[in-house]
Amino acid sequence: MSVRDTTSGQARPLILVVEDEASLVTLLRYNLEKEGYRVAEAGDGEEALTVLAERKPDLVLLDWMLPTLSGIEVCRQIRRKPATRELPVIMLTARGEEGDKIRGLNTGADDYLTKPFSLPELTARIRALLRRAQPVAEKGTLAWGDVTMDMAAHRVTRAGKAIHLGPTEFRLLQFFMQHPGTVFSREELLDAVWGPDIYVEPRTVDVHIRRLRKALHCDTETDIIRTVRAAGYALEAASAA
Structure with a gap:
């Protein structure tokens, strides 16, 4: 196995780099460690799953x-397992077509970078995603309709049933619940949830909205995310309709 990680600074975030191109792994390790991260490596998909079964990183490239x-x-297997379903994942690929990006996001990736990419952009996206993955600092709960968000425990329920959300979907729902009924454009959601210093294509918002809807809605539940044609999205409960 080619798995290695640094041994000092255990409080620093651990990033698992899953990549078979040795020169790129070396470059990523050097720059990520320079940014203060710990790094583990896996050279193929099966090895990555083995590493994930042994220890949980803070983010996967x-x-x-x-x-x-x-x-x-x-990525599919990461999302299927309870222990890793909320783990932040950034997909790295030479596939630059929009359809490939959407496929990667639909599979469960939180972000997507096309090779070749700039290291400052990569580290900026890592920081943004780790920030979204951290439990929110606010205490107390938010409630809208039959959805309750315990921000201190980073837990969401609907009609008493636990809802499992990734970090981006959690932040999206939090923002909607803090501004119920307000319609937000894709660009406004990108600024509020991803951050104004991160460039993400507006279509990415649509993918995460679909994932949020899928998590929130069982066959018997009402869709509380409203799509406003040519305008954006809003949160509304059935009782507010």
Whole structure:
């Protein structure tokens, strides 16, 4: 196995780099450690799952094209397992077509970077995603309709049932619940949830909205995310309709 990690500074975030190109792994390790992160490596998809079973990193940088098991399948398995379903994942790939980006996001990736990418952009996206993944500082709860968000415990329920959300979907729902009934454009949601210093394509918002809807809605539940044609999205409860 090619898994290695630094041994000092255990409080620093641990990033798992899943990439089979040795020169890129070396470059990423050097720059990530310079930014203060700990780094673990896996050279293929099966090895990545082995590492994840042994220890949980704070974020995964996941190449799409991997030996033994594709990055897409690794991402699917990350999202299927309760222990890792909320783990932040950034997909790295040479595939630049919009359809490929949407496929990667639909599989469960939180962000997507096309090779070649700039290291400052990568580290900025890592910081933003780790920030979104941290429990919110606010205390107390938010409630709208039958949805309750315990911000201190980072827990969401609907009609008493636990709802499992990734970090981006949690922040989206938090923002909506803090501004119920208000319609926000994709650009406004990007600024509020991703941050104004991070460039993310507006279509990315649509993917995360779909994931939020899927998590919130069972067959018997009402859709509380309203799509406003040519304007954006808003949160509304059935009782507010």
